[in-house]
Amino acid sequence: MTETLKRSGLGVLVYFAIMFSLGIYFMFASVQGDFGLFRRVQIEAEAATLTAERDRLTREVADLENKTRRMSDTFLDLDLLDQQARDVLGLVRSDEIVLH
Numbered sequence: 369m370t371e372t373l374k375r376s377g378l379g380v381l382v383y384f385a386i387m388f389s390l391g392i393y394f395m396f397a398s399v400q401g402d403f404g405l406f407r408r409v410q411i412e413a414e415a416a417t418l419t420a421e422r423d424r425l426t427r428e429v430a431d432l433e434n435k436t437r438r439m440s441d442t443f444l445d446l447d448l449l450d451q452q453a454r455d456v457l458g459l460v461r462s463d464e465i466v467l468h
Contacts, residue, residue, distance in 0.1 A: 439452075
């Protein structure tokens, strides 16, 4: 006596529907999730912006340190002294013409 077992196609259909849903979910999460591709691109762009800002601030600090050193008591820079006298005191040399 041989009996053939009949399986319903509903179980197979449910299995594939669940696997398909999980696949779609993980694909969506890998692209749009907190650690996905779009977030990575956003973080890299932000890192590039912050690196440029850091470099600009480093140059600005170096420039200010140079000016501070040039204005110290141990160092006399005549060009900087002349510029500061003109800016702060409004001094003008006798051979210059002032235009307003």
